[in-house]
Amino acid sequence: MSRCIALLNGGGDCPGLNGVIRGVVRAAVLQRGWRVLGVEDGFDGLVEGPRCRELDLKSVCGILPRGGTILGTSNRGNPFRYPVANENGDVILKDVSRQVVDHFQKLGADALVAVGGDGTLKIARRLSDLGIPVVGVPKTIDNDLQETDVTFGYNTAVGIVTEALDRLQTTAESHHRVMVVEVMGRDAGWIALEAGIAGSAEVILLPEIPFDLDLVCDHIMDRRARGSRFSIIVVAEGAFPKGGRKIVQASADQTHGLERLGGIGHYVAAEIGRRKGLETRVVVLGHVQRGGTPSPFDRILASRFGVRAVQLIEREEYGHMVALRGRDVVSVPIEQAVDGQNLVDPDANLVWTAEQLGIMLGR
Amino acid sequence: MSRCIALLNGGGDCPGLNGVIRGVVRAAVLQRGWRVLGVEDGFDGLVEGPRCRELDLKSVCGILPRGGTILGTSNRGNPFRYPVANENGDVILKDVSRQVVDHFQKLGADALVAVGGDGTLKIARRLSDLGIPVVGVPKTIDNDLQETDVTFGYNTAVGIVTEALDRLQTTAESHHRVMVVEVMGRDAGWIALEAGIAGSAEVILLPEIPFDLDLVCDHIMDRRARGSRFSIIVVAEGAFPKGGRKIVQASADQTHGLERLGGIGHYVAAEIGRRKGLETRVVVLGHVQRGGTPSPFDRILASRFGVRAVQLIEREEYGHMVALRGRDVVSVPIEQAVDGQNLVDPDANLVWTAEQLGIMLGR
Amino acid sequence: MSRCIALLNGGGDCPGLNGVIRGVVRAAVLQRGWRVLGVEDGFDGLVEGPRCRELDLKSVCGILPRGGTILGTSNRGNPFRYPVANENGDVILKDVSRQVVDHFQKLGADALVAVGGDGTLKIARRLSDLGIPVVGVPKTIDNDLQETDVTFGYNTAVGIVTEALDRLQTTAESHHRVMVVEVMGRDAGWIALEAGIAGSAEVILLPEIPFDLDLVCDHIMDRRARGSRFSIIVVAEGAFPKGGRKIVQASADQTHGLERLGGIGHYVAAEIGRRKGLETRVVVLGHVQRGGTPSPFDRILASRFGVRAVQLIEREEYGHMVALRGRDVVSVPIEQAVDGQNLVDPDANLVWTAEQLGIMLGR
Amino acid sequence: MSRCIALLNGGGDCPGLNGVIRGVVRAAVLQRGWRVLGVEDGFDGLVEGPRCRELDLKSVCGILPRGGTILGTSNRGNPFRYPVANENGDVILKDVSRQVVDHFQKLGADALVAVGGDGTLKIARRLSDLGIPVVGVPKTIDNDLQETDVTFGYNTAVGIVTEALDRLQTTAESHHRVMVVEVMGRDAGWIALEAGIAGSAEVILLPEIPFDLDLVCDHIMDRRARGSRFSIIVVAEGAFPKGGRKIVQASADQTHGLERLGGIGHYVAAEIGRRKGLETRVVVLGHVQRGGTPSPFDRILASRFGVRAVQLIEREEYGHMVALRGRDVVSVPIEQAVDGQNLVDPDANLVWTAEQLGIMLGR
The missing domain is CATH 3.40.50.450 (Rossmann fold)
Structure with missing residues (x-):
């Protein structure tokens, strides 16, 4: 018919x-x-x-x-x-x-x-x-x-972010810098988690695991003490500090409608800079993550x-x-x-892999 | 310990x-x-x-x-x-x-x-x-x-082959040509099948489905009749015509140790050219499929x-x-x-997808 | 108007x-x-x-x-x-x-x-x-x-070949192999020269400089003696040995119309294998060099x-x-x-660069 | 010696x-x-x-x-x-x-x-x-x-930006959006100009040609009237409106040391949104432009x-x-x-090309 x-x-x-x-x-x-x-x-x-x-x-x-x-x-x-x-x-x-x-x-x-x-x-x-x-x-x-x-669409997005991380690695390494890369994902940390592992990130912050910034700072300082003076931190756009979502939102409100100005990536970079006196840089990958072949x-x-x-x-x-x-x-x-969302399970095998690789998830 | x-x-x-x-x-x-x-x-x-x-x-x-x-x-x-x-x-x-x-x-x-x-x-x-x-x-x-x-390694290989097919599509289309692309995979057709689907191939020949070249030729001629004068044919290196593996092997023996000279890709291209008088080109992707990032x-x-x-x-x-x-x-x-091999199941959902897309598998 | x-x-x-x-x-x-x-x-x-x-x-x-x-x-x-x-x-x-x-x-x-x-x-x-x-x-x-x-079109072709060489480098290096890569260019060696330099080739053979295969073999053996057991050789499709174009053409004649079967790349690989007992592999990049974005x-x-x-x-x-x-x-x-062709000048600054980098041009 | x-x-x-x-x-x-x-x-x-x-x-x-x-x-x-x-x-x-x-x-x-x-x-x-x-x-x-x-380094940067523009084009087109992409270049507009042409930008704003935002808005509205409801605007980080550099700098001062927050890209997007009621998005490509292979x-x-x-x-x-x-x-x-800088000459052949292609340079 x-x-x-x-x-x-x-x-x-x-x-x-x-x-x-x-x-x-x-x-x-x-x-x-x-x-x-x-x-x-x-x-x-x-x-x-x-x-x-x-x-x-x-x-x-x-x-x-x-x-x-x-x-x-x-x-x-x-x-x-x-x-x-x-x-x-x-x-x-x-x-x-x-x-x-x-x-x-x-x-x-x-x-x-x-x-x-x-x-x-x-x-x-x-x-x-x-x-x-x-x-x-x-x-x-x-x-x-x-x-x-x-x-x-997800696999492509992970590929785009990983390629960006590959590029940023060489700059971070040459300059001994902390690079904070904010990626998409809404309330889910999938892109951050997979691209972070694939892109050799040192720290990955997910919405599913509210982060403790002190642990992140300690991790970076430990790494420096071992001779690696650069770090890539991948932050999901929906990530937030333990008990702290509000602070982030407030800073977003001050942007007068300008998209993605002062999101969580800028917060993390500014805090690490302030607490540890390190040179940080932020990259907000934005819409390049959702287009193209x-x-x-x-x-x-x-x-x-x-x-x-x-x-x-x-x-x-x-x-x-x-x-x-x-x-x-x-x-x-x-x-x-x-009826619900597919979020990263903090106990999943993939999350365990990240931690086994020495990646700090802020917990 | x-x-x-x-x-x-x-x-x-x-x-x-x-x-x-x-x-x-x-x-x-x-x-x-x-x-x-x-x-x-x-x-x-x-x-x-x-x-x-x-x-x-x-x-x-x-x-x-x-x-x-x-x-x-x-x-x-x-x-x-x-x-x-x-x-x-x-x-x-x-x-x-x-x-x-x-x-x-x-x-x-x-x-x-x-x-x-x-x-x-x-x-x-x-x-x-x-x-x-x-x-x-x-x-x-x-x-x-x-x-x-x-x-x-497999996902990377599929990516490399797909990228090559993307490039060849534009040439095949501009020149109204039949392009035969021989890809790796040993006795398995995985690379050919997935890269063929992703690369918009018109024909995919797998070791798991011995092919009938008449059906392939008919498919190409039908397509031309509908106004599409170009076709990409992806051939797994282990593919062979129905009842015909020996012929192919013999031609490989005549290569005096030169690797991959005159494999199945050349056979398919030569036969289509001979039977239908079409201009064909062969590309044997070779070792680029197994290296790199x-x-x-x-x-x-x-x-x-x-x-x-x-x-x-x-x-x-x-x-x-x-x-x-x-x-x-x-x-x-x-x-x-x-104790065995992972081969493409001719009845698998993915094979059905290929045929639903109008891809000719030579059966 | x-x-x-x-x-x-x-x-x-x-x-x-x-x-x-x-x-x-x-x-x-x-x-x-x-x-x-x-x-x-x-x-x-x-x-x-x-x-x-x-x-x-x-x-x-x-x-x-x-x-x-x-x-x-x-x-x-x-x-x-x-x-x-x-x-x-x-x-x-x-x-x-x-x-x-x-x-x-x-x-x-x-x-x-x-x-x-x-x-x-x-x-x-x-x-x-x-x-x-x-x-x-x-x-x-x-x-x-x-x-x-x-x-x-030229810049794109050089990019495609360089990317292929990047992939082949890792395989050649892991396997301690000699990889011979035949590239397009007709009578001109531009693609071979630029992609060869960009792709870290050890040997580049151009139509403009008829090559002495003994020098090529010596270069590879010297390199092995210094501990580098892999080499990439880039051969322009129009390259030919000193005083030897005919030999190559003859082997092409035996291909019965199959395109690019047994070109100069296969000749070079077979000869190096024969003379020095080294494991060689040939890749003929073919039409992927001329299509795509x-x-x-x-x-x-x-x-x-x-x-x-x-x-x-x-x-x-x-x-x-x-x-x-x-x-x-x-x-x-x-x-x-x-009224003439743009060929590589054997005395050009770019050719000198190649030799200063230690690339053997077969002369 | x-x-x-x-x-x-x-x-x-x-x-x-x-x-x-x-x-x-x-x-x-x-x-x-x-x-x-x-x-x-x-x-x-x-x-x-x-x-x-x-x-x-x-x-x-x-x-x-x-x-x-x-x-x-x-x-x-x-x-x-x-x-x-x-x-x-x-x-x-x-x-x-x-x-x-x-x-x-x-x-x-x-x-x-x-x-x-x-x-x-x-x-x-x-x-x-x-x-x-x-x-x-x-x-x-x-x-x-x-x-x-x-x-x-310049050619690579142009390539990275062009690839990003390719991705953004499909999103801009699918969503009928104005996308503003801020790129590096310090006081020079080279990256913006070349990547903008290669990436099919509709508007390119260079430091060497202070822009008139009214012309830019008119161009976008004309384009919409002709049926193309999407536009990519490439803005060099050093670009500024006619007689207006100070305004931009002031807004940068308010960023409290956060890098690249509220640069010229955000200004352009906000103004177009305000003046014409169009949906705009900003992407600041940042450090991905200077790293990688x-x-x-x-x-x-x-x-x-x-x-x-x-x-x-x-x-x-x-x-x-x-x-x-x-x-x-x-x-x-x-x-x-x-003793000086290599800047884009507003009368250069390449700039003329951009305008012949119908690209608005804000003058």
């Missing part, structure tokens, strides 16, 4: 999005003779318009190695709290989900593939309750989604997710999302995935 | 070897105050001499991102069949394993960590029978070892294997090797690992 | 081609309000059809970092010797240049930008004689074109060439090509550029 | 430093049988101690592709204003140049090779006046040194500089530095080089 799939991306950029799109199109169009409609700019494209375009084989040719998404995305467009101007010209948040359902029906699509993180998948689940046959594809560079071993791992995982999503539609397993489990791509209820 | 570990690499180069060495040294020296002796050039260094040097923390500083091995390795040195000149000056293969045991005892080491592939691990197991307390660390870019989800994944896996090997010694789990299972690094009898 | 430019690429793939196209379009369309027509598949697109498409700003958006050419190219299409089937169905070479002139006039274009190497530029010059207002843009990864300091240098140079070509048309400097001289992009008669 | 060379690096990290060291050692030790002493941590190593070590062939083996410097460096150590604690324990700046001369003589070296930027070369020239036979090697990622076409170009240039410096010593051309001019490495008086 021929079908028509609508496909959208929500949330931040993530290497591999084009791989999912290509996977869906090739599995649907080439293998099954179905149609695929690409919705533009995430849920915005369903609220407005609808804005979408037919995705044929030609439109996905050559896109696997490309970063970004050929469909555009949006961080904002939650149809249940959508920014709309009221009669006074003020922007208010309004539930326009009914409009989304109408527009979806107008498209004549049989199912919606929603590719996104926590936020997007929660919206997808609610749209599912409103009657849209939804299939989810988990996406986040932060790897903080449960029910899947890993998400695409995906790693082979992410290309493959994204492709697998895309073709499996089509199979879920074929089997009408709506309300489910695809997920990696060991060597297989399986199907799990979206509900289960968004 | 303080101990002394001897450590050696056997077999071909593999990105991550230095990560294992560094992991062993940091876990043994920094965490436990033990000593580590690095044996030079694989088993050769135990047969001769013994040739080894103390590995302290300084000696492993900065080596994690470096390819190769600071200890050197050897493809040859099987102590049970060691090349020795006899009284006539001819080279004969002799069992010198007794010498290895003597030399090992002379070192005063409590245990031997043997890092290597199938061949090295088989030797390690036999040395274990002769009384050397051995711990194994699996190593191969080909990913053909059983009992571990994956080996270090390891990927973050391989650095982490190698580090995990190194520190876990030290724990095995601490617990005296001799005759075992470390292995990745899901998120954990576990311990398995070496015997189990070397 | 509004104008219309036709644009074509000829010859092999070369990183930067899309940069030229983008430069031409942005300078012509955005700055001057002109039109640009992209001719498909090199001169083939002018002989047949004509096949071409309008290039607007959107069509060149995002193409600067992409390898290949959005227009396609052709190695064959010399309109003065164009392969055509005669009445017997045999392919003969025919002068169809009149047809090209007719087709060009039919397009209504005011000028033709021809991007290509030696062969393409020679054709362009002849078409200029036939009345087509032509402007040339030099292109070759081999850097063998005169009258310009350097061509785009261009280096920043090549993107800039290609962009400069593109915008300058538009200025040449504005000034009606037909029969000229753009060229880099020091910090400026200048205009030179195409005739001058194709 | 056998000689002994002392060698030191001064100033910030710069890819290629190890290439100079290796070039000096190979040309001196291997070609001439001289000795080379490596001074540790820049001028600090001559003030204290002296601290230095013999550099033999083995010590430079494999260092060409490595970032940083095996000798260490120092940003501080100006012997004419050296930080010394006085009797009260306060740090004062003192002229210890006499001590440097004494220590140099104690080393028994015939000449000093000083590798560094503006600051280091000025010190070198003054030491030359005090009787130390000095040869200079220019070094800076900023490319702001006169008398040489280019310095090593050097590009092939920089490896070659560094090697050339190293071997040529040895030749200058052989010819006793003291008080001179090596420099690239066209295809040759020449010798120029250090005095000439440090």
Whole structure:
């Protein structure tokens, strides 16, 4: 039976999005003779318009190695709290989900593939309750989604951070400096932990393990005493000192809306400088971590997710999302995935490895 | 209790070897105050001499991102069949394993960590029978070892091949050409399969699925008929046509010892050119696939294997090797690992993905 | 005055081609309000059809970092010797240049930008004689074109080869091996020379300096005597032993049309193995050298060439090509550029540098 | 005549430093049988101690592709204003140049090779006046040194920034965002200009062309009107608005010593956001620009500089530095080089190229 799939991306950029799109199109169009409609700019494209375009084989040719998404995305467009101007010209948040359902029906699509993180998948689940046959594809560079071993985009982000650490190592070593590198991850320390190990960091600070800065300072001074006068400290953006999250937040408030000015990385560097009189430097890697060509791992995982999503539609397993489990791509209820976060377990084997390597985690 | 570990690499180069060495040294020296002796050039260094040097923390500083091995390795040195000149000056293969045991005892080491592939691990197991307390660390870019989800070096190799395919895609596309790319993997098709998917190959030929060249030719001609006049064909070095391995081997014999001249890649390209009159080009990637800086994944896996090997010694789990299972690094009898190969299962989910993407596997 | 430019690429793939196209379009369309027509598949697109498409700003958006050419190219299409089937169905070479002139006039274009190497530029010059207002843009990864300091594509090729050498170094070093790496360059040794220096090669063999293999062998044995048991030998595909080009050619003849099988790299490796009993390995880098994303240098140079070509048309400097001289992009008669080759001068400062570094050039 | 060379690096990290060291050692030790002493941590190593070590062939083996410097460096150590604690324990700046001369003589070296930027070369020239036979090697990622076409380190920095821009492009495009990327360069706009062109930036702001933010805003809005809702703006760290440097400096003063907090990049992003209501993001690339493996170009240039410096010593051309001019490495008086800066000429061909490509320079 021929079908028509609508496909959208929500949330931040993530290497591999084009791989999912290509996977869906090739599995649907080439293998099954179905149609695929690409919705533009995430849920915005369903609220407005609808804005979408037919995705044929030609439109996905050559896109696997490309970063970004050929469909555009949006961080904002939650149809249940959508920014709309009221009669006074003020922007208010309004539930326009009914409009989304109408527009979806107008498209004549049989199912919606929603590719996104926590936020997007929660919206997808609610749209599912409103009657849209939804299939989810988990996406986040932060790897903080449960029910899947890993998400695409994460491996690429770890690669970008590791490459930056490799570069910074030589400078830190030549100058006998302490370099503090703040990396992404939201509330999860995955990027910091893996890139920190791969990039030979001396200290890694994770949101999951509130840190004691005295231990960090002692570690650096011990290292200097042993003759190694340089250190790389990797700090997850969500890390915070034991009992101290508030101090950090306060300094962020003073930034008047300037993004990432004076985050936890600057705090750590300033404190180490102040306490030990060491020369420190801060690098906030920022958005370079979420763009550009995906790693082979992410290309493959994204492709697998895309073709499996089509199979879920074929089997009408709506309300489910695809997920990696060991060597297989399986199907799990979206509900289960968004009910919590995948955080680093302080007792995990990988954390033990870090400490066995002599990396200080601030505990 | 303080101990002394001897450590050696056997077999071909593999990105991550230095990560294992560094992991062993940091876990043994920094965490436990033990000593580590690095044996030079694989088993050769135990047969001769013994040739080894103390590995302290300084000696492993900065080596994690470096390819190769600071200890050197050897493809040859099987102590049970060691090349020795006899009284006539001819080279004969002799069992010198007794010498290895003597030399090992002379070192005063409590245990031997043997890092290597199938061949090295088989030797390690036999040395274990002769009384050397051995711990194994699996190593191969080909990913053909059983009992571990994956080996270090493999992820890097897939990355190198994918990058090459990215480059070749643009040329193939600009010139409307068929490009045949022969990649490593011995009897296993892992590198070909994963890099082929990641590199947008149109055809992937694996040792595990003997190929029908008519199907391959038809696929390429169909694709041309649809307007795509270029194709990338990835061929694993161990691939062979249905019922046809011998033909390929014969052509290899005619190369008079010149390595990789006229392998399966050239055969496939020549046949497609002959049968369909298409312009084909062959690239044999060769040794670039096994050297250079390891990927973050391989650095982490190698580090995990190194520190876990030290724990095995601490617990005296001799005759075992470390292995990745899901998120954990576990311990398995070496015997189990070397009793068979990890090959691509033609029914695996990943193979299904390839076919869903429209990739022709020659079946 | 509004104008219309036709644009074509000829010859092999070369990183930067899309940069030229983008430069031409942005300078012509955005700055001057002109039109640009992209001719498909090199001169083939002018002989047949004509096949071409309008290039607007959107069509060149995002193409600067992409390898290949959005227009396609052709190695064959010399309109003065164009392969055509005669009445017997045999392919003969025919002068169809009149047809090209007719087709060009039919397009209504005011000028033709021809991007290509030696062969393409020679054709362009002849078409200029036939009345087509032509402007040339030099292109070759081999850097063998005169009258310009350097061509785009070359810097990328040197980068690819250097990265491969970096990988091979670690393997050569770990295994104490002699690695012979054959690289592109046609009759010029530029890629071999620069990549060889950058990649820490021990021996570099260039077409411009016929080599004495005894000197090469002695150098390697001396190096081994000093304790360095590995060596990387970079061989330009056009290199040949003193008084010995024929031997090499003969071995190529025995390959029955299989491309690059048994080239000079295999010869050098086999001879060193035979003469000194050393373990050698050959890597023929092949087509990976000419594809993929261009280096920043090549993107800039290609962009400069593109915008300058538009200025040449504005000034009606037909029969000229753009060229880099020091910090400026200048205009030179195409005739001058194709009258000879840019080869490595054996007395150049760069060659002296190589020898001062202790690199053996076989003389 | 056998000689002994002392060698030191001064100033910030710069890819290629190890290439100079290796070039000096190979040309001196291997070609001439001289000795080379490596001074540790820049001028600090001559003030204290002296601290230095013999550099033999083995010590430079494999260092060409490595970032940083095996000798260490120092940003501080100006012997004419050296930080010394006085009797009260306060740090004062003192002229210890006499001590440097004494220590140099104690080393028994015939000449000093000083590798560094503006600051280091000025010190070198003054030491030359005090009787130390000095040869200079220019070094800076900023490319702001006169008398040489280019310095090593610069090409690598441009490459790193371009790669970051490639990544950011996909995110900017997917999110329809304005991304502001602040890059290094001190008072010179070279890195911003070249990386901006190579990375397809829409706007490039240079110190040499004070910018008019209204023009920048108009350009972005025009672009949006044409359908391109994303833009990358590259800002050199030294850029400033017309008549406005002071405002920027003031905001930097408020950072309480935190490095690079609230520089010109944040100013530009905040202003565009404020004036046009656009979503902007800032990335400050920071120290990743100056570390890590050097590009092939920089490896070659560094090697050339190293071997040529040895030749200058052989010819006793003291008080001179090596420099690239066209295809040759020449010798120029250090005095000439440090008397001014190499800045971007607003009328240069390369700047014209940028504007022809439609890049807004804020004028």
